[in-house]
Amino acid sequence: MLVGAGCIMAYQLIRCHTRAADTVQEALNAMLDEAGNCVCCLLTATATPADPETVRAELCKLSRVVYERRKRALCVSDASFSMLDAGRGLEHVILQLYALEGPITPAREVMLRQLQTQLSAFRAFTDKECGTLPLLNRNAFGPLDDAEAEELYRSAAYIREHLLHMADPDKRTAYRPTAQSLSIRLKAALDVSPVRVVYALRVAALLAAFTALVQHFQLPHGKWLLFTLASVSMPYADDVAPKAKKRLIATLLGGAVAWTAFSLLPSPGMRTAVMMLSGYLTSYFSDYRFTFACATVGGLGGAVTGLAGWREIGGMFGVRLGYILLGIAIACVVNRLLFPFMRRTATDQLWKKYAATTALLSELCRQPGVDVQLYYSLVIQAHLIEQKLLQNASDARYNGMGDLLATCRDRVRRAHRMRSAAGF
Structure with missing residues (x-):
């Protein structure tokens, strides 16, 4: 068991690192592709489909990766700094291209084609098709007195510099010390949010009260009520009703599948296989309705051990549905009355x-x-x-x-x- 748990933890750590690297690559490539698309549109005199919010969303993905992978508060590596700056540089280039007006003169064409070449080199670098990036030639972008060419050259050089630093192994382990006091670092580490504090206190009070009631009355399968209270309670009161609707739909869907499968398959081995399959399928869904539908199959599978037939298993499904409905009703009332945060x-x-x-x-x-x-x-x-x-x-x-x-x-x-x- 310990070996299995260790293998799972090792897999999760490796997968987490790989997922972060994939996210960074996808975000940078999406921005490079958008910049390349802008250049192509300008060279072919077609309308440039400006979409700054999508570009910004990719930049925010990079920040999310850095935030989640940071060593601690106010302790980010130089490589992560460079990754953010590479993304910010790409955003700046794209905004420059969006704002480019007027005809494409021969000088502009030279400038844009050189930028196109550099973007292709950057893409090859992020795809790990090459290990370095050549120095940029300022003269290749156009005359030295051309302000437009100078700005694009500086932007491209900025991106190149930070892409190289991002991939530098020494930069990944280099952490510049902060000059902030211990109290400021503690405050940054805690990052207290009023919404989270109120939500945590509300859920804690709700679960403490109903856990005591479940224990006092010795309610069979009372954990289903507690799980529902925890799941349906949300930081914002506005989100409780939509989440409750999804949980109810998931319960009906998963319950129908479990009722049918376990009634037709009385063998413990076959039921275990169904439960394992439902757990496996959970990782392929992102929608809460489908993930909880799979969880419902597993939950009912454990509860119907020793039961057989449509009537007995249907009765257990009815018990679970009753707890879900009761939990939804309680959660909706409490989240609306106990310090609601809109x-x-x-x-x-x-x-x-x-x-x-x-x-x-x-x-x-x-x-x-x-x-x-x-x-x-x-x-x-x-x-x-x-x-x-x-x-x-x-x-x-x-x-x-x-x-x-x-x-x-x-x-x-x-x-x-x-x-x-x-x-x-």
Whole structure:
């Protein structure tokens, strides 16, 4: 058993590392492909399908990987810094191409074709088809007095530099010390969110109360009630009803499959095979309805041991369905009455946090001797907040969020480019 558990843990660690590397490669390649597509559209005089939000989403994926793989709060490797900067450089190039107006003159064509060549080299590098990147030739981009060519050359050189640093083994183990005090590092590590605190307290109180009731009345299979309470309770009260609906659908679907399968297969071995198959299929679904439907098959499989026939197994399915319905009803009432946190309220608070973070980033870019760990931690935090803001804005129908985000992004981007030009 210990050997098996060790093998599973080792597999998960290896798979987690591989998944992170795959995510980074996919995000960078998606941005490179978008830049290449923009160049092709400009060279063929076809309309450029501008999609800055998709590009931004890929950049946020990189930040998510760095955040999840960081050693600890305010402790990110130089390779991760470079990975983020490579993504930010690609975003800047794509925005430059989106903004390119006017006819494609011979000089512009030379500039764009050279950029196309460099993008192809970057793609080969991220695909590990080559181990290095050649130096860029400024003259190949166009005349030295061409401001447009100079800007694209600088952007391409910036991306090249950070792609090489990203892949440098020494950079992966290099961690610059932070100048922040212990109290600030502890605060960053805790990262207390009001939504999470209220959610944790609510779920803890709910589970403590009903666990005591289940134990007091010795309810058979009472764990199904507790699992439902924990599953249906959500940080935002708005999300409880949709989650409850999915759980009910999953229970009906999985229960119907289990009722049929276990009634037709009285053999313990065949039932075990069905339960193992349902557990295996869980990893192939991302939709909660299907994953919990598989879990329902497994849950009923363990409960009907020693039972046979449509009537007895159907009765057990009815017991599970009753617990699910009761848990849904309780969770809906409690989450609406006990310190409810609405998505729009959380979005307003999150927006204030985002505005403060981006303002601090802009200010840091203008200061000498910036704490690099603090700077990039704020960059990562800003990207993660953006993702949550966009999700909340969509779910809560929060109008005008796109314009507000664009303003803050542009402010940070300008400050960062100024700092980069000064050698940051």
